[in-house]
Amino acid sequence: LAKTTQPISMDSYEGQEVNITCSHNNIATNDYITWYQQFPSQGPRFIIQGYKTKVTNEVASLFIPADRKSSTLSLPRVSLSDTAVYYCLSVTTGGGNKLTFGTGTQLKVEL
Amino acid sequence: ETGVTQSPTHLIKTRGQQVTLRCSSQSGHNTVSWYQQALGQGPQFIFQYYREEENGRGNFPPRFSGLQFPNYSSELNVNALELDDSALYLCASSLAGTQTSPLHFGNGTRLTVT
Numbered sequence: 226l227a228k229t230t231q232p233i234s235m236d237s238y239e240g241q242e243v244n245i246t247c248s249h250n251n252i253a254t255n256d257y258i259t260w261y262q263q264f265p266s267q268g269p270r271f272i273i274q275g276y277k278t279k280v281t282n283e284v285a286s287l288f289i290p291a292d293r294k295s296s297t298l299s300l301p302r303v304s305l306s307d308t309a310v311y312y313c314l315s316v317t318t319g320g321g322n323k324l325t326f327g328t329g330t331q332l333k334v335e336l
Numbered sequence: 337e338t339g340v341t342q343s344p345t346h347l348i349k350t351r352g353q354q355v356t357l358r359c360s361s362q363s364g365h366n367t368v369s370w371y372q373q374a375l376g377q378g379p380q381f382i383f384q385y386y387r388e389e390e391n392g393r394g395n396f397p398p399r400f401s402g403l404q405f406p407n408y409s410s411e412l413n414v415n416a417l418e419l420d421d422s423a424l425y426l427c428a429s430s431l432a433g434t435q436t437s438p439l440h441f442g443n444g445t446r447l448t449v450t
Contacts, residue, residue, distance in 0.1 A: 271439065323392055329378045
């Protein structure tokens with residue numbers, strides 16, 4: 226089963242850029258990396274997904290290096306409402322689907 | 337478009353009992369997966385169903401079982417409840433081919449085992 230690790234917590238201030246890295250040591254050739262945001266008492270919410278290089282959408286960017294052993298979620302100009310737990314997810318399809326969430330990063334944004 | 341709904345929202349059971357949790361998929365989604373999230377931890381994958389068949393399973397014992405119905409709704413059954421089963425149980429639906437189809441989560445069922 227893939228093992229994914231993230232920093233436990235990060236602190237930032239409004240308007241700053243935040244980068245959260247996930248290490249996925251057993252990622253398979255065809256695994257995609259997806260990032261989710263979770264607020265207390267809610268289910269995770271999709272942020273962004275990628276396979277390699279760089280992906281950007283209206284809320285975030287995702288950087289995946291050539292070896293794909295890690296990925297970095299970049300949140301530009303965070304606000305107080307971005308305070309949440311962020312998870313990376315890898316999906317392995319060999320021998321049945323297995324979905325592995327990272328350990329989660331608690332982001333706290335202050336004024 | 338109707339999102340993923342789970343019922344009940346909260347549940348209290350006694351050790352040794354059995355429990356059934358329910359999930360209605362988002363409209364148009366044919367794949368459902370279940371997760372256990374203990375307090376302060378990330379979601380742990382239990383299993384996934386596609387067109388009524390289990391097509392993936394995490395490291396959970398057989399007393400965790402599931403069903404998917406023709407309308408793609410789903411149930412999670414847990415037998416012989418243990419205290420450590422206390423957690424938030426999340427359901428997520430997606431389109432076939434989870435690799436590129438984002439998961440859409442419900443807000444979970446909070447199970448407390450006493």
